[in-house]
Amino acid sequence: MRCIARCGSTNSELLNATPPDDDRVHVLVADEQTGGRGRRGRQWLSWPEGSLTFSSLWRFAPGAPVPAGLSLVAGLALARALEKLGLEGIQLKWPNDLLVHGCKLAGILVELLPGRGRTPAAIIGIGLNLRLPPEADIPEQGGVTDLHTEIPALPPREQLLAAILRELHAALDLYAMAGFGALRGAWQQRNAFADLPVRIFGEGSEIVGICTGVDEDGALLVRTDAGVVRVLSGEVSLRAAP
Numbered sequence: 160m161r162c163i164a165r166c167g168s169t170n171s172e173l174l175n176a177t178p179p180d181d182d183r184v185h186v187l188v189a190d191e192q193t194g195g196r197g198r199r200g201r202q203w204l205s206w207p208e209g210s211l212t213f214s215s216l217w218r219f220a221p222g223a224p225v226p227a228g229l230s231l232v233a234g235l236a237l238a239r240a241l242e243k244l245g246l247e248g249i250q251l252k253w254p255n256d257l258l259v260h261g262c263k264l265a266g267i268l269v270e271l272l273p274g275r276g277r278t279p280a281a282i283i284g285i286g287l288n289l290r291l292p293p294e295a296d297i298p299e300q301g302g303v304t305d306l307h308t309e310i311p312a313l314p315p316r317e318q319l320l321a322a323i324l325r326e327l328h329a330a331l332d333l334y335a336m337a338g339f340g341a342l343r344g345a346w347q348q349r350n351a352f353a354d355l356p357v358r359i360f361g362e363g364s365e366i367v368g369i370c371t372g373v374d375e376d377g378a379l380l381v382r383t384d385a386g387v388v389r390v391l392s393g394e395v396s397l398r399a400a401p
């Protein structure tokens with residue numbers, strides 16, 4: 160594990176300076192990110208004392224199918240770590256957000272690193288709000304929350320990170336062995352939109368229906384008038400339907 164004071168984005172750092180193939184687990188933590196990135200080209204804002212931002216490189220078997228459910232696995236691991244610290248009411252918003260009381264507490268950005276003759280890898284980036292300044296709240300984006308608001312007795316940062324990494328690596332080991340199917344039930348128990356009307360916006364398309372869960376690959380299942388539609392993570396955005 161490497162801890163640095165500042166960088167643009169921990170995901171970008173790992174993408175640009177891939178550690179050697181034999182380095183099975185590689186984690187980069189930054190006290191401050193100046194160009195944090197979120198899904199769909201969004202910015203991820205963080206504050207030096209107010210956020211925990213890190214990325215973990217995870218290698219998967221050459222020739223294995225693209226690990227589609229990874230951001231769900233990471234979300235579940237993060238949820239489990241925070242639940243063990245006493246945080247209740249965590250919900251997972253497919254594919255990459257962790258919510259408490261409907262407000263975003265953490266986000267996950269998974270990016271694949273092409274093999275180029277090496278073992279293929281994924282970078283799993285996690286941004287967790289610890290103590291946000293008031294200007295961080297953007298109600299029109301559903302609102303944000305921080306860990307300090309949810310559990311006032313926050314453990315020290317290093318302890319929190321260690322607890323998250325423990326859960327993350329345990330979940331990744333199971334995922335590597337048995338696939339997302341082994342974690343699917345646990346993810347669905349925390350599904351923020353279970354049996355609720357949803358609207359999925361893609362590039363030039365829109366799906367409206369009831370969210371019935373996720374499948375063995377981590378794809379979202381939406382029951383529409385035309386039958387059940389499988390939505391792959393890609394460039395889509397999920398919202399509650401009125």
Ligand SMILES: O=C(O)CCCC[C@@H]1SC[C@@H]2NC(=O)N[C@@H]21
Nearest residue numbers: 168195196197198266267284286
């Ligand atoms: O909400 C999202 O769309 C995902 C946010 C992911 C943010 C984390 S912070 C650590 C890592 N480095 C980045 O630039 N992004 C991820």
